[in-house]
Amino acid sequence: MWGKILTRLFALFGITLTCVACYGTPYEEFRPYFGASGRVVDEEGEPIPGIEASVGNNKVLTKADGHFYVESFDYSKLTLIDIDGEENGGDFERKDIELMYQGNNDVGDVVLERKQN
Amino acid sequence: MGKRLSVRQWLALKLFKKLRQIRRDEHVLNTLFWECTLRCNLQCRHCGSDCRVDSELRDMPAEEFFKVLDKEITPNVNPNKVLVILSGGEVLVRKDLEQIGINLYRRGYPWGMVTNGLALTRQRLDSLVRAGLHSITVSLDGFEEHHLHIRQNKESFGRAVEAIRMISADKELASDVVTCVTPALLPHLHRFKEFLYSLGVRQWRLFTIFPVGRAAKDMSMQLNDEEFTYLMEFIEECRKEGRVMASYGCEGFLGGYELRARTNPFECHAGVGVASIRVNGDISGCTSVRANFTQGNIYKDSFWDVWQNRFEKFRNRAWAKKGKCADCKMWQYCEGNGMHLYDDDENLLVCHYHRLTK
Numbered sequence: 001m002w003g004k005i006l007t008r009l010f011a012l013f014g015i016t017l018t019c020v021a022c023y024g025t026p027y028e029e030f031r032p033y034f035g036a037s038g039r040v041v042d043e044e045g046e047p048i049p050g051i052e053a054s055v056g057n058n059k060v061l062t063k064a065d066g067h068f069y070v071e072s073f074d075y076s077k078l079t080l081i082d083i084d085g086e087e088n089g090g091d092f093e094r095k096d097i098e099l100m101y102q103g104n105n106d107v108g109d110v111v112l113e114r115k116q117n
Numbered sequence: 118m119g120k121r122l123s124v125r126q127w128l129a130l131k132l133f134k135k136l137r138q139i140r141r142d143e144h145v146l147n148t149l150f151w152e153c154t155l156r157c158n159l160q161c162r163h164c165g166s167d168c169r170v171d172s173e174l175r176d177m178p179a180e181e182f183f184k185v186l187d188k189e190i191t192p193n194v195n196p197n198k199v200l201v202i203l204s205g206g207e208v209l210v211r212k213d214l215e216q217i218g219i220n221l222y223r224r225g226y227p228w229g230m231v232t233n234g235l236a237l238t239r240q241r242l243d244s245l246v247r248a249g250l251h252s253i254t255v256s257l258d259g260f261e262e263h264h265l266h267i268r269q270n271k272e273s274f275g276r277a278v279e280a281i282r283m284i285s286a287d288k289e290l291a292s293d294v295v296t297c298v299t300p301a302l303l304p305h306l307h308r309f310k311e312f313l314y315s316l317g318v319r320q321w322r323l324f325t326i327f328p329v330g331r332a333a334k335d336m337s338m339q340l341n342d343e344e345f346t347y348l349m350e351f352i353e354e355c356r357k358e359g360r361v362m363a364s365y366g367c368e369g370f371l372g373g374y375e376l377r378a379r380t381n382p383f384e385c386h387a388g389v390g391v392a393s394i395r396v397n398g399d400i401s402g403c404t405s406v407r408a409n410f411t412q413g414n415i416y417k418d419s420f421w422d423v424w425q426n427r428f429e430k431f432r433n434r435a436w437a438k439k440g441k442c443a444d445c446k447m448w449q450y451c452e453g454n455g456m457h458l459y460d461d462d463e464n465l466l467v468c469h470y471h472r473l474t475k
Contacts, residue, residue, distance in 0.1 A: 003139040023405055025229035025252040026291040030197035
């Protein structure tokens with residue numbers, strides 16, 4: 001209790017209390033590093049909503065403008081899957097993209113191809 | 118300035134004294150060093166570890182470290198808030214570093230490493246980053262002539278510079294540069310700061326060499342008291358300028374330079390928030406604390422039991438109030454300097470406060 005109050009008081013005056021241990025490295029808390037953001041579009045460049053974007057076990061759906069952001073502790077690859085079939089502009093092929101960097105990987109516009117009947 | 122405390126410093130240190138005691142009582146583990154090897158690809162003049170190219174001590178197998186981590190540490194901490202620092206020797210000589218990193222990452226531990234940069238290629242850095250590397254420090258001890266004099270390897274300067282360029286460009290990675298300041302470098306510090314800035318460095322830690330390991334036999338690398346005081350003034354000037362955030366290493370109480378040459382007030386974190394597992398299994402505070410302060414050994418003791426119930430000398434410094442410290446007015450703020458500055462007989466080797474000449 002007093003520890004937290006005093007720590008906040010020091011912070012108010014710009015005094016940080018985390019220090020780099022002797023011959024150590026700057027202190028960092030764990031961050032979910034392998035995130036991915038971008039926009040899913042069809043071959044004509046039209047955004048596709050409702051596509052499931054997942055990294056590891058974390059999943060989101062693309063918004064109306066096709067954008068998504070997903071992050072995971074479990075670094076892996078970004079997977080884009082059309083889970084609603086013909087809804088939202090058609091039935092699209094799945095796509096996997098390897099995430100190469102820590103932090104957010106901006107994959108830009110990702111084009112999904114329509115499934116061939 | 119100098120030895121005297123300003124009102125702001127006096128007030129901050131008085132308040133911090135209370136907080137320090139709380140932190141000692143709680144001793145929440147936030148940093149864990151793992152001295153995973155004593156092998157090194159350099160033979161530096163100032164080495165505190167006395168490392169060799171082929172250490173007589175074997176590297177600690179990763180499974181032995183992870184056994185302690187999984188059984189003793191993880192159930193008792195929030196892994197996301199315990200930084201695991203791999204130290205050596207030179208950690209890059211270990212070929213299983215990426216595997217170790219991934220295993221730490223999968224357990225939710227942030228991890229970092231200290232390196233001389235000699236073996237840090239673009240490819241190696243990328244693979245370490247992919248293994249969850251959060252934080253990295255590279256040592257550079259001045260311009261080429263200064264660095265080579267200490268490091269004794271022709272390629273060491275160029276490789277370290279390239280390593281610094283790479284880590285500084287990666288904005289997702291916490292990084293800094295550490296420099297051991299010698300008398301030869303002192304007149305060139307301003308120019309060296311500009312050089313670091315041109316490499317992209319924004320965080321810079323400056324150390325002075327203390328007489329332990331190989332450095333104990335080479336007094337030419339140690340600053341005299343006037344030079345030490347000048348260094349404090351230089352750091353303060355850099356901090357005011359704000360382009361490169363310089364700070365003095367964590368090791369000493371700095372009197373009137375407290376909060377001016379460092380952001381945080383002096384506190385030795387060894388055994389309070391920082392623990393280490395040495396290459397032979399010894400449990401201590403920082404890896405630089407001498408062997409006589411070892412608190413246990415992972416092959417014989419429970420790490421968590423040692424962390425919770427031993428470390429008395431780290432958390433209650435009454436034993437250190439002797440010699441110069443016995444009558445020192447600053448004792449209440451300093452409590453006997455850093456734990457790694459004590460010799461085998463538990464006598465203080467260096468008092469930073471008494472070195473200040475102004």
